Amino acid sequence: MKKRIFALAAVSAMALGLAGCSSGGTETTAAATEAAETTAAEAADTTAAEEAAPAEEASGEVANKDKPLVWFNRQPSNSSTGELDMAALSFNEDTYYVGFDANQGAELQGTMVKEYIENNIDTIDRNGDGIIGYVLAIGDIGHNDSIARTRGVRKALGTGIEANGEVNSDPVGTNTDGSSAIVQDGSIEVNGKTYIVRELASQEMKNSAGATWDAATAGNAINTWSASFGDSIDVVVSNNDGMGMSMFNAWSKDNQVPTFGYDANSDAVAAIAEGYGGTISQHADVQAYLTLRVLRNALDGVDINTGIATADDAGNVLSDDVYVYNADERSYYALNVAVTAENYQDFLDSTVVYAPVSNQLDAAAHPSKKVWLNIYNAADNFLSATYQPLLQKYDDLLNLEVDYIGGDGQTESNITNRLGNPSQYDAFAINMVKTDNAASYTGLLSQ
Ligand code: BGC
Numbered sequence: 001m002k003k004r005i006f007a008l009a010a011v012s013a014m015a016l017g018l019a020g021c022s023s024g025g026t027e028t029t030a031a032a033t034e035a036a037e038t039t040a041a042e043a044a045d046t047t048a049a050e051e052a053a054p055a056e057e058a059s060g061e062v063a064n065k066d067k068p069l070v071w072f073n074r075q076p077s078n079s080s081t082g083e084l085d086m087a088a089l090s091f092n093e094d095t096y097y098v099g100f101d102a103n104q105g106a107e108l109q110g111t112m113v114k115e116y117i118e119n120n121i122d123t124i125d126r127n128g129d130g131i132i133g134y135v136l137a138i139g140d141i142g143h144n145d146s147i148a149r150t151r152g153v154r155k156a157l158g159t160g161i162e163a164n165g166e167v168n169s170d171p172v173g174t175n176t177d178g179s180s181a182i183v184q185d186g187s188i189e190v191n192g193k194t195y196i197v198r199e200l201a202s203q204e205m206k207n208s209a210g211a212t213w214d215a216a217t218a219g220n221a222i223n224t225w226s227a228s229f230g231d232s233i234d235v236v237v238s239n240n241d242g243m244g245m246s247m248f249n250a251w252s253k254d255n256q257v258p259t260f261g262y263d264a265n266s267d268a269v270a271a272i273a274e275g276y277g278g279t280i281s282q283h284a285d286v287q288a289y290l291t292l293r294v295l296r297n298a299l300d301g302v303d304i305n306t307g308i309a310t311a312d313d314a315g316n317v318l319s320d321d322v323y324v325y326n327a328d329e330r331s332y333y334a335l336n337v338a339v340t341a342e343n344y345q346d347f348l349d350s351t352v353v354y355a356p357v358s359n360q361l362d363a364a365a366h367p368s369k370k371v372w373l374n375i376y377n378a379a380d381n382f383l384s385a386t387y388q389p390l391l392q393k394y395d396d397l398l399n400l401e402v403d404y405i406g407g408d409g410q411t412e413s414n415i416t417n418r419l420g421n422p423s424q425y426d427a428f429a430i431n432m433v434k435t436d437n438a439a440s441y442t443g444l445l446s447q
């Protein structure tokens, strides 16, 4: 096992990093405490067992099926039931998933919207009919993160209808008079007055070619919705910033209707100064690090939590308030932070590496390795404008030579076709088009 030196530099870097994001508020505290417990317990578990390090053999001699593999952003799972695909998640001893805590983030997003309504109650009801109307852009009805966000908003606003313990996350189409069977009218009481909250419309933003989370489709949808609902729309909510910004630019900015997204992409954060209501940072700076870090650790043959729960030889380490590890799911989840008018100045550049894990690894101790990595849709705002630029900074710091493959967001084979020679690579990082499709990748690695 590598000797780990807990450098003092790491401690101060960590303190700085924490100060930078502490403005996220108290909402994350409960989740962070839970996270702390889980992480500590899990870390102890994993530290015990030292596994044989595939990378210590000559690279060429490791079978592709035994090479480190990380799934990220789209968790192998059944797109109808949400059930995790544990065969994919435990494909080999060095397989992990990196994403973010979808439920904690969804709750934050819902709460952010609700608090905005409460704080702006005097002006928010544009036509003064006592009904706060909102429209919702849904990313992908089969993507667990998208489902969680739809549920989070409906829960917070009281518009969700529960079936079997879960809030229905289906799109309503339109719901002009509140009679939809998918959602119900909620209510919010402020200063002794009760307002109705109604989901006027929602739809999955999928284009005709099949790409989901499609920003252009959301821009068209808001034009249609505003034409039929006019000043009944008081709030616009979106499962992500790509779609949110498209709606903001097409309509809500000019009409001064607060619009809420998710991801904290730089353009969305900047738009808060112009009336964008807010967004959620899913700590892409931590996720991008984890994505490459688990591969680096597996290739180095060190404990998987090196540079994560415990400081590495360069002083990189993450604290418990920014991620949680779930050993049963073999998944690392970054924690989310709300970004609103109060703190957006701290989030203006979404591509800055996270300070506590920004130290360069020594190339002699951590020699260069080749990684195959794909982005499911090169046109996805979050992945292309936030995640990939971060990965490209961390790949230098971690001495990984990464080939970035961009997909079209629709066709899995467009990507798998470019995994023609896995033997050229030491490790793989995969962002599937559809969460059900893990086997199309593991199949190639098993040949
Ligand atoms: C992001 C979306 C993105 C999606 C792609 C989500 O985590 O919030 O913006 O389109 O991942 O899978």
Ligand code: CA
Residues within 6 Å of the ligand: 125, 126, 127, 128, 129, 130, 131, 132, 133, 231, 232, 234
């Ligand atoms: Ca109204």
